[in-house]
Amino acid sequence: MPVNTPRRTPLSISTVALVLTLGTLTLGTPASATETPSNSGDTKTDQKGGGDGTGIYAAASVQYSGAVTKSGSAGNVASADVNWTPPPCWYAPYMGAKDFKKKMSGDIDKWQNDPAITGTAGSAIGEMQRHYEDDYGWTDTPGYKDYNVDKDGEGMFWAGVENPNEPDYLKRTSCSALPFWVDNGEAPPPQYEQAITPEMLAALAYQHMELPGTKVTLAPEAITKVNLPTWAWLDKATFDEVQATAAINVPGFNIQATTTAKPKSLTLSPGTADATTIPADGGCPIVDGKIGEPYAKGKAGETPPCGIIYRRSSGGAALPLKAALTWEISWTGTGQAGAIGMPDGTIEATQNITVEEIQSVNR
Numbered sequence: 001m002p003v004n005t006p007r008r009t010p011l012s013i014s015t016v017a018l019v020l021t022l023g024t025l026t027l028g029t030p031a032s033a034t035e036t037p038s039n040s041g042d043t044k045t046d047q048k049g050g051g052d053g054t055g056i057y058a059a060a061s062v063q064y065s066g067a068v069t070k071s072g073s074a075g076n077v078a079s080a081d082v083n084w085t086p087p088p089c090w091y092a093p094y095m096g097a098k099d100f101k102k103k104m105s106g107d108i109d110k111w112q113n114d115p116a117i118t119g120t121a122g123s124a125i126g127e128m129q130r131h132y133e134d135d136y137g138w139t140d141t142p143g144y145k146d147y148n149v150d151k152d153g154e155g156m157f158w159a160g161v162e163n164p165n166e167p168d169y170l171k172r173t174s175c176s177a178l179p180f181w182v183d184n185g186e187a188p189p190p191q192y193e194q195a196i197t198p199e200m201l202a203a204l205a206y207q208h209m210e211l212p213g214t215k216v217t218l219a220p221e222a223i224t225k226v227n228l229p230t231w232a233w234l235d236k237a238t239f240d241e242v243q244a245t246a247a248i249n250v251p252g253f254n255i256q257a258t259t260t261a262k263p264k265s266l267t268l269s270p271g272t273a274d275a276t277t278i279p280a281d282g283g284c285p286i287v288d289g290k291i292g293e294p295y296a297k298g299k300a301g302e303t304p305p306c307g308i309i310y311r312r313s314s315g316g317a318a319l320p321l322k323a324a325l326t327w328e329i330s331w332t333g334t335g336q337a338g339a340i341g342m343p344d345g346t347i348e349a350t351q352n353i354t355v356e357e358i359q360s361v362n363r
Helices: 097-112 119-133 146-151 198-208
Strands: 018-021 024-027 050-052 055-057 063-066 089-095 155-162 180-183 217-219 223-225 229-234 242-250 253-269 275-278 283-287 290-292 307-310 318-333 340-356
Touching (some): 089 097, 089 242, 097 155, 119 146, 146 155, 146 180, 198 318, 253 290
Antiparallel strands (some): 050 055, 063 242, 155 180, 229 290, 229 307, 242 253, 253 283, 253 318, 275 307
16 A cells, blocks of 8 residues: 655745734744645554755654545545635644754854845844744743753654645745744643644544545436436445544654544435425435435336436436535544534535436327
8 A cells, every 4th residue: 555755845934024012022934844645544654853955844744544635635525614624724743852953053044144134034033043042032932942952852843834735825824933842741832722633633634535426326317308207326335434534643742533424415406497306405315324215117106215307308408417415524533532523524426417308109
C-alpha cells in the first residue's frame, strides 16, 4: 500500500510588522506546514522536526488513514450545513528547542544583515531576537532565555499551519502568531484558540473523506414512459459504514479523531417540474438496510417505495435525474467518551433519463 511522503515546507517570515501598543508586541510571521493525506487503510509516517537543504519543516504533519483522498485534496462530501467549515489553519507542534534555535537564530542573523530591511521591520527583528534570546515578553506571552534550550526534550515550539484546501487567503494565513513553547503533556496557552484539537482533526478527516459514489439503479433504465412508475433503488452494499481518521503523533503530543459516515436517506430530483416523486418529498429512507426496492417482473402496476412518475415527455431530450445520498456524520477522538454528532454530509450524482409517450395502436 503506497504511503505519501511528508513534504517539507520552510518556516519563513515574508513580512515582518511591528505593532507596539501598551507594551504589546505583535509580529506577523506566517508559518506553514503541509498535511500528509494517505490513500486508505492504516498508514504511518515518521513525524519529527528537522531540516535539510530547503529549510526546516514542521514536525506535526496530519496523518490520514481510512476513506480519504489520495492526493490531499478535499473529498467528495458536501456538508448539509452551509455554515459548517473545517479549520482554515491551526497551531501544532513544530520543533524542539535546539532545532528551533538553529533555524531562528540563523534567520535573524540573515535579516539583520540584509540592507533592505530597515526602519520598523528592522526594529521588529530586534524585538523578536530579544523575545527568544533575552526573555523579552508581553501581555500573556512570556519571553524565552536562549530559545529554551535548557528544556530541550521537555516540550516543543508550536507554529501556525495553513490548510491548503482553504480558498480564502486571509483565513488560511490567520494563524500568524510567533512560534510559542508548550511543555510536554500541557495544553497550549489559552490565547491560542486555534491550537489543534481532536475536534479540529475530526473536521479535517471530514474534509478529506471519500465516500462511495451514488449511482441509482432505475427500472426502466435510461428510457421511461409517461405515467409509468420508474423504480429507483440502491444496492445494499452501498450502505457500509465509512470511516476516516486524522492524527498527530509527535514526542509528548499524540491526539487523533475518527469521523464516521453512515448512510441515512436518498433524495431524488427528477430534473423537471412535470414529475411526481415517491415519496412525495423525494426522500427515500433506509429500511432494513436498503433504500428502495428492486423492480421485479409482475410489479409494473405497483407503486414503488422509491421512484418517480414522469407526467410529460421530454421530447427526445435527456433529463438530469439527480440523486443525493445523505450520510449521518459523527466523530470520536482523544478524550471523548462517546460519539459526537456533526452536520450531515451529502453525495450527489446525476444520471440522464429520457421520457417517451406511451405508443398506442388503433385497430
